[in-house]
């Protein structure tokens with residue numbers, strides 16, 4: 483593998499889990515944009531949304547993404563809303579291989595049941611978010627992978643065959 487791999491897709495699609503698996507398999511560093519933001523501020527994503535709001539979070543997210551310009555081989559799991567900014571969509575496509583992890587709303591609801599770490603779900607339904615973002619994920623990614631029926635390692639292996 484010569485390049486950076488960016489995982490995009492809805493919350494609960496498995497970006498963080500599959501990204502960790504891929505980085506272990508490929509023996510390259512793993513990054514998660516949400517974890518990087520949390521470390522930078524010393525606050526959880528939910529706390530950042532609560533205290534500073536989504537607009538500020540998106541600014542941090544854009545800045546964090548830019549730090550990958552100078553990095554080489556690695557796996558990057560992004561936050562589900564990274565594609566909302568045109569600047570990020572362009573950056574992702576021109577700086578690595580972009581994989582859209584796709585999951586249906588039922589799968590996502592099941593996976594995120596009882597989860598209180600994703601503040602946006604308090605305001606918007608999963609269906610609405612999919613509706614708003616599906617096209618953006620599709621046009622940003624080099625290819626997509628359906629994740630509803632497979633385990634994390636199976637999804638990881640399917641990505642490896644397509645890279």
Ligand SMILES: Nc1ncnc2c1ncn2[C@@H]1O[C@H](COP(=O)(O)OP(=O)(O)O)[C@@H](O)[C@H]1O
Pocket residue numbers: 491492493494495496497498499500559593594629632633634637
């Ligand atoms: N393919 C899968 N099968 C079953 N559970 C999964 C799968 N992918 C992710 N999960 C579970 O769904 C939840 C959200 O996964 P996560 O990797 O954090 O997704 P994302 O980073 O895309 O929001 C976690 O509890 C994770 O264990």
Ligand SMILES: O=C(O)C1=C[C@@H](OP(=O)(O)O)[C@@H](O)[C@H](O)C1
Pocket residue numbers: 491492493494497498516527560561562563564599600601602
């Ligand atoms: O879809 C979104 O807008 C968000 C997804 C989250 O990341 P995951 O996709 O890893 O859950 C996190 O960045 C934040 O809660 C906002």
Ligand SMILES: [Mg+2]
Pocket residue numbers: 497498499514516559560561
């Ligand atoms: Mg994640």
